[in-house]
Structures are given as structure tokens and as C-alpha cells.
Amino acid sequence: MTPAAADRTRLPPEDVFAAGERNHHISNTAYPIAHDLTWRPYRVARAEQRAVVERAWSGIDDLCLYAHIPFCEVRCSFCEYTVVGQKELEHTEAYMDRLEQELELYRPIVSGTLHGFDIGGGTPSFVDARRITRLVEKVHGMFRLAPPDPARMHPSGYGISIETTPKLAAADRDKLRAYRAAGIARISMGIQVIQPDLLRVLNRSENGVEQHSRAVENIRAAGFERLNVDVMYGFADQSLESWRATLAHAIALGPEYITLYRMRYKLTRISHQANRVQLEAVRAQAALSKQMLGEAGYTARPGKNTYSRLPEAGTSEYLTRRVVEGMPYLGVGLGAQSFTHTTISYGDGSVGKNLPPYFRSVDAGRLPLQDLYELPATQMMAKFVAVAFYFGEIDRAAFHAKFGVSVDDAFPDEVAFVKARGLMVDDGRTLGLTAEGARHFNGVIALFFAPSVQRYLVERDPEQAEDMHRNRKLALTVAAE
Ligand SMILES: C[S@@+](CC[C@H](N)C(=O)[O-])C[C@H]1O[C@@H](n2cnc3c(N)ncnc32)[C@H](O)[C@@H]1O
Numbered sequence: 001m002t003p004a005a006a007d008r009t010r011l012p013p014e015d016v017f018a019a020g021e022r023n024h025h026i027s028n029t030a031y032p033i034a035h036d037l038t039w040r041p042y043r044v045a046r047a048e049q050r051a052v053v054e055r056a057w058s059g060i061d062d063l064c065l066y067a068h069i070p071f072c073e074v075r076c077s078f079c080e081y082t083v084v085g086q087k088e089l090e091h092t093e094a095y096m097d098r099l100e101q102e103l104e105l106y107r108p109i110v111s112g113t114l115h116g117f118d119i120g121g122g123t124p125s126f127v128d129a130r131r132i133t134r135l136v137e138k139v140h141g142m143f144r145l146a147p148p149d150p151a152r153m154h155p156s157g158y159g160i161s162i163e164t165t166p167k168l169a170a171a172d173r174d175k176l177r178a179y180r181a182a183g184i185a186r187i188s189m190g191i192q193v194i195q196p197d198l199l200r201v202l203n204r205s206e207n208g209v210e211q212h213s214r215a216v217e218n219i220r221a222a223g224f225e226r227l228n229v230d231v232m233y234g235f236a237d238q239s240l241e242s243w244r245a246t247l248a249h250a251i252a253l254g255p256e257y258i259t260l261y262r263m264r265y266k267l268t269r270i271s272h273q274a275n276r277v278q279l280e281a282v283r284a285q286a287a288l289s290k291q292m293l294g295e296a297g298y299t300a301r302p303g304k305n306t307y308s309r310l311p312e313a314g315t316s317e318y319l320t321r322r323v324v325e326g327m328p329y330l331g332v333g334l335g336a337q338s339f340t341h342t343t344i345s346y347g348d349g350s351v352g353k354n355l356p357p358y359f360r361s362v363d364a365g366r367l368p369l370q371d372l373y374e375l376p377a378t379q380m381m382a383k384f385v386a387v388a389f390y391f392g393e394i395d396r397a398a399f400h401a402k403f404g405v406s407v408d409d410a411f412p413d414e415v416a417f418v419k420a421r422g423l424m425v426d427d428g429r430t431l432g433l434t435a436e437g438a439r440h441f442n443g444v445i446a447l448f449f450a451p452s453v454q455r456y457l458v459e460r461d462p463e464q465a466e467d468m469h470r471n472r473k474l475a476l477t478v479a480a481e
């Protein structure tokens with residue numbers, strides 16, 4: 001795919017770095033930014049979607065799979081994920097049927113060896129355990145499975161991971177046992193924060209500390225030896241002390257892994273709070289995390305947000321392969337994202353978050369794709385690197401294998417810039433963030449974005465409304481390039 005004019009000329013690294021820092025709420029791993037402008041030239045018309053998808057998957061022999069289950073008992077006000085409304089909660093069986101049918105639609109198109117399978121959400125444990133078992137069996141009937149790796153080191157063998165909430169894990173031990181019996185080895189549970197006041201604001205009171213020890217007890221009794229808990233920082237009204245208490249609580253639960261999420265406000269119900277959160281406060285919270293987790297035996301290289309007290313990465317096999325190697329993945333379910341070497345797609349429901357359009361597509365035997373983009377290398381590289389920043393480093397060999405060019409040749413000025421400023425360090429195998437680079441995460445990551453996205457950041461005024469990309473003047477500048 002030939003890049004559009006707006007993606008042909010890179011911007012000066014100094015300007016882009018400053019723009020990333022200025023726009024720190026959106027300059028992060030959730031690439032692209034303002035896709036309705038920046039990716040508009042690459043959008044595939046509906047009539048051509050199937051042919052493009054077939055072409056993109058042909059020749060791909062190694063992949064990961066993600067199944068999205070969009071149900072939650074209540075919707076947390078900070079959540080950016082595709083979660084359906086209250087009135088749709090009774091449709092779980094019908095939904096699981098569609099998920100299986102969607103896999104069937106992909107059967108003639110996608111094949112090969114499966115390296116990781118994530119069942120995410122939403123809250124997958126909301127649905128009946130038998131449906132999860134059935135889903136796993138179906139997947140195992142469709143793909144060859146990479147041999148499991150008992151050492152679970154990177155790159156690891158095949159593995160399945162699932163997400164739950166404290167409330168559901170505390171309530172139902174049998175469900176958790178059924179997951180283990182189905183071969184699911186890793187489980188992830190959101191703690192987020194522990195202060196009752198903040199939980200109330202976040203519409204998450206039912207998942208407070210009262211649930212946590214029982215949930216962990218059940219998870220362990222079911223036989224899980226790989227437990228991750230998620231905690232969140234960067235909220236308005238979250239003091240450093242309250243963050244300290246959340247971290248201490250998460251550590252006391254004794255999970256193998258702890259993942260820190262800095263609150264991303266884009267497209268959430270509390271996006272209006274973003275401008276009340278200052279970069280310095282967020283940096284202090286990040287520094288405290290590193291210190292407390294380090295003292296408790298959890299480690300992560302600078303910039304990585306999953307901390308592990310074991311030698312392994314701590315992320316699921318699906319995420320690890322995706323982050324390190326940019327391995328293609330098929331996403332099924334409402335609003336799910338898929339990624340090949342040349343395309344990125346978002347499933348039906350990624351915008352409206354309601355079930356009927358997804359059901360209609362699957363029932364009609366049509367791939368349920370809301371948006372499909374066939375992207376030039378500059379955009380695919382930007383996506384690869386943005387995702388690689390989950391681990392704070394770019395794997396040189398993986399980059400070369402995927403794009404046929406070295407990271408230095410693809411980004412000569414940017415690599416020189418980060419090295420000269422001590423933001424990234426080159427150990428031959430990886431180009432990784434230094435501690436200083438991790439502090440300037442939002443500036444560094446922007447350096448690898450495609451030019452159209454960089455220009456958007458450079459022109460964007462963070463003091464203005466979140467949805468500033470609707471500003472016509474700016475829209476015209478980007479689109480007309
Ligand atoms: C898909 S959610 C599933 C977790 C599970 N449903 C729960 O609530 O316990 C995965 C994680 O994403 C994180 N998350 C959700 N919305 C976020 C946002 N707007 N910014 C950053 N992280 C977010 C939360 O930490 C959450 O635990």
C-alpha cells in the first residue's frame with residue numbers, strides 16, 4: 001500500500017517529542033490517534049473487505065487469537081473497552097453462538113499454528129462456564145497448537161488467559177475450576193483502586209476489598225498458578241497516599257504479576273476529567289509503583305507495565321507474542337481488533353457497542369467488520385512500535401523480520417534523537433527505554449508514530465476539548481496533505 005501524502009514526510013523529532021509530552025493523555029500505546037482523519041485514506045470499502053482480508057491472511061502460518069466477551073454486571077465509568085449496556089445482558093447465549101459462528105466464517109481464511117489465546121472483555125466469567133469450555137474446544141479443533149512451554153519463558157509456548165472481576169471470582173469457585181479443566185492457565189482480575197470513595201465515583205463499589213481475599217482464595221483453590229491483578233493510577237482525586245495503599249493491597253494479595261494501567265481518558269464517560277490530571281502527579285505515582293513493587297520482588301524493565309515476581313514476562317502468551325514480535329492476531333467478537341502484516345480491522349460494534357449489527361452480520365454470513373484498513377508500512381511500523389512500548393523496548397530482530405528493514409534505517413533521525421538524549425539504549429538485541437525515557441514515555445512513543453498522526457499531535461492544543469479532531473480547520477489540514 002502506497003502511503004498517502006500526509007504520511008510521506010516525517011516531522012522534526014524535537015517538535016514531535018514536545019507534542020507527545022504536551023498531549024500525554026493520548027500519546028500512548030493506543031495507536032492510532034484521530035483515526036477518522038489519519039487513517040481515512042486507507043479505509044477499505046465494505047464490498048472489498050472480504051478479498052482484502054483473504055489476501056492479508058494468506059501466507060500467515062503463525063498467529064494468536066483474541067475472543068471478546070462484552071458483558072459486565074455493571075459498567076465502570078472509566079472503562080474504555082467494548083462493553084454492552086444493561087438491557088443486553090440476557091443475550092449471552094445468543095452471543096456465544098455468534099462467536100462460534102464467526103470463527104466458522106474465518107475457518108476457510110485463517111489457519112496455522114496458534115501461539116496464544118486470550119478470552120477478554122468485558123468480563124468473560126460473566127457467561128456460563130460451559131460456554132467458555134465449548135469455545136476453547138472449538139478453537140482447539142480449528143488450529144494447530146504451539147507446544148506448551150513448561151518454563152513459560154519468552155518466547156513462550158501456547159497458553160490461554162482469561163479475565164474476571166473480584167466479585168465473580170469470589171462468588172463462584174466451580175466456574176474457576178471449569179476454566180482450569182478447559183486448559184486455561186492464567187487469570188487476570190481487576191482491582192483498580194481500593195478507596196471506597198473513588199470506587200463509588202468509578203461505579204465499581206461492588207468490587208471493593210471485601211471481595212478480594214475470597215476471590216484470590218478461589219482462584220488458588222481452582223489450581224491457578226498464574227494470577228495477574230490490574231491496578232490503575234492517573235485518576236483525578238487519587239492522591240499519592242491512596243495510590244500507595246492500593247499498591248500495598250495488591251502486593252499483599254500475592255499475585256504472580258501486577259499490571260499497572262495509567263488511566264486513558266479517550267472515549268470514556270469521565271473524559272472531561274483528563275485535564276485535571278497533571279503529568280507530574282502521574283510521574284510521581286509511576287515512580288512510587290516502581291519503588292514499592294521492586295521492594296516486594298516484582299520487576300519490570302523501564303516503561304513496561306506488567307511487573308512479575310517470576311523470571312517470565314507476566315503477560316499472556318497472546319499479548320507477549322503480539323508485543324514482542326508483532327505476531328498477527330485474529331480478534332473475534334463485538335468490536336474486536338485484528339492485525340495482520342498489512343491490515344488492521346475493528347469488528348462490528350466497536351463504535352455503537354450494541355449487539356444487533358454484530359448479530360446481523362454473522363447471521364448473514366458476512367465477516368462482522370466495521371472498519372478495515374489496509375495500511376502502508378509507515379503506519380504498520382507505528383502500530384508495531386506503539387504496542388512494543390507495552391514492554392518499553394523494540395526487539396530489533398522482530399522488527400526486521402516483520403518489515404524487512406532495520407529499525408535504524410526506518411527511523412534514522414528518531415533513533416539518533418533518543419540515543420543522544422539518553423531516552424533509549426541499544427543493547428544490540430533491543431532498543432529499550434532508559435529510566436529517563438520511561439519518564440518521558442509519551443514524548444518518546446510519538447517519535448515512532450506515522451507522520452499524519454505526528455502532525456495531528458503537533459497541531460493539537462491539549463487545552464481544548466478532547467474531541468478537538470472534529471475541529472474543522474485542523475481536520476482540513478491533516479486530510480488535505
Ligand atoms: C478489559 S478490562 C477487564 C477487567 C475485568 N472486567 C475487571 O473489571 O476486573 C482490563 C483492564 O483494563 C484496564 N482499563 C479499563 N479501562 C481503562 C482505561 N480507560 N484506561 C486504562 N486502563 C483501563 C483495567 O485495569 C481493567 O482491569
Ligand code: SF4
Binds near residue numbers: 074075080121190
Ligand atoms: S473494568 Fe471490567 S467490569 Fe468494569 S466495565 Fe470494564 S470490563 Fe467491565
